[in-house]
Amino acid sequence: MVNLNSVPPKNGQCYLALGLEGSANKLGVGIIKHPFLSKHENSDLSHYCEMEILSNIRDTYVTPPGEGFLPRDTARHHRNWVVRLVRRALQEANVSDPSQLDTICFTKGPGMGAPLHSVVILARTLSIMWDVPLVGVNHCVGHIEMGREITKAENPVVLYVSGGNTQVIAYSENCYRIFGETLDIAIGNCLDRFARTLKIPNEPSPGFNIEQLAKKSLNKQDLVELPYTVKGMDLSMSGILGYVDSLAKDLFNKNTKNKILFDPKTGEQLVTVEDICYSLQENLFAMLVEITERAMAHVNSNQVLIVGGVGCNVRLQEMMATMCRDRSNGQVHATDERFCIDNGVMIAQAGLLQFRMGNVVKDLSETVVTQKFRTDEVYVAWRE
Amino acid sequence: MKGTRQSDLAYTLYLEVPFKTAKQAETAVKVLKPDPILKPQDFHVEYSSKAHNLCVSFEGVDDRVLRVGVSSVIESIKTIIETIDEFSH
The missing domain is CATH 3.30.420.40 (ATPase, nucleotide binding domain)
Structure with missing residues (x-):
């Protein structure tokens, strides 16, 4: 007590x-x-x-x-x-x-x-x-x-995702222990820097604007294939950033030699900026969901609390909720942008x-x- | 921090900033003092108060180091003055 x-x-x-x-x-x-x-x-x-x-x-x-x-x-x-x-x-x-x-x-x-x-x-x-x-x-x-305090989650696995940090955390014996984390850049940093490549506004936040672009993707069933880099309980995101950056640049320069983006015969554009944003989010968030689920299995918890700036992303909350629903009685706790x-x-x-x-x-x-x-x-x- | 260093740095500057009261000047000294200098072999600062004044003496290994160090301390002093100004009535 x-x-x-x-x-x-x-x-x-x-x-x-x-x-x-x-x-x-x-x-x-x-x-x-x-x-x-x-x-x-x-x-x-x-x-x-x-x-x-x-x-x-x-x-x-x-x-x-x-x-x-x-x-x-x-x-x-x-x-x-x-x-x-x-x-x-x-x-x-x-x-x-x-x-x-x-x-x-x-x-x-x-x-x-x-x-x-x-x-x-x-x-x-x-x-x-x-x-x-x-x-x-x-x-x-x-x-x-x-x-x-806001969600009243008593002992959740915490996913802390922001511009400077990406960690999966669980409490044990007077300590918030880090189960997994990024090996290089934070997820928010990855999204922010991709927003810079796209030259989209930083107002209200770059991640929010990527989320809005991703919603407009008309081709959600065909994901652009990106590197998926979960390393045990950890993640790596710098390679993914480099890859999507080069895709975006090829798209802007109309580099029709890129077979992922343009039809090699007709030269028709197959992928839009919105599609890349959508695929980037799906890919990154899938990685987060995977390590979070594994942490939940380790500590025998069925609650997840998502905190940090990227935690406002509704798509991330949805994907986490799907995972929790598939586990017995799981719950996702998240807060809005105020918190x-x-x-x-x-x-x-x-x-x-x-x-x-x-x-x-x-x-x-x-x-x-x-x-x-x-x-x-x-x-x-x-x-x- | 131990005061064992010798003052052998060539470039120096001495600043006196007047405050309204001696207590305010002491507050400024207390606020500024805790922060360590990143490269103590290149740059030194010493804070003290004399009556209503905050006294700061700087020593730097060259004029560039001195200028950068001094301007960062001045920025902090500005925040302290603004805070005191706004919240003491």
Whole structure:
């Protein structure tokens, strides 16, 4: 049994936490509330905190079509906006006196160094000014705890798919263990970079635009054959990206020598950009479903929780649901873009759990951000 | 970090940034201090506060390293000032 009430809230009735996220191109500020309930004293209810979201504000740094986001520019975006977002979050949450907050949570890593650093500078300043303790949060654990609280999935296999990470995770003995992961690039990175090759907009997100193109494919029964690269429990995606990139380039250059894309006799185009997008998604997601299913078999679980930016993809959710239906009584839990895509609330949720277990920053030297911070390095004190 | 280094780096800069109160200047020092320098053999920073002022002294192995290091610290100082300005009433 776990006691989530070991540190009582400042006002005696509820905990208030501010979460700051800025590890990639999204800047998120969120404020949440947990009621102080006796049932949390001696139970295993870290997925049932009765969290209330008081505000959840995000600003995304969007680059022009064909371009990715660079650390320096992203950090500048965050610095430009972060103070204003915190102000708005406090107003929306109706927190007139910020020193009422129980904790300020920030992303310690993993992520891009410069953007992470730009946010932690603000977090430290606020902590000193308001005399509120800091909690450093692992970004991946943030996604997991957010997903558990929103969907109420108690002990799911977690598929964490985003622009920077691709991992299959299961909980065991106070640790989120990584069962499988990408050996090279993340799935979101693969989709983003293909979107750059296609020169399609990065607004609202490159992956979303690929998903919309894929829906328009008129030739869904004939998949374009792509490399399928599952390696045991792990995945590799850089080769697939290279392959679809070259297909797209042949298509744009009308290279009729390519027999996959053009009829060798008549020169007629057989495959459209939409078809390639569709096949790319089917292929990548099939790989994810395969390793997720294997992880479920390993840990004897019938729940899957999909988190991370790519987790909003409806097609991925559908494919995962099909797999779960075929297993006995399986369920897929996923959230929408408010929670899937990086946000401040998830950092606040994971951070507040840490805070309630008494794990706070005691010296500012512990707040140095780090680009590499694996999911399994975190001691998960708030679960049995 | 241990203060065992000798100051043998040729390029130096000293900055003083005035704050409204001594407490604010101390806050800035506390916020800036924790971050390690990536290449300590090429670049050093020292933060301190004197009355209402934040005092920063930089040392770099060449002018380029010094310029890059100084501008990154100045960006952080700007965030601190904006935060203090917005949230202290």
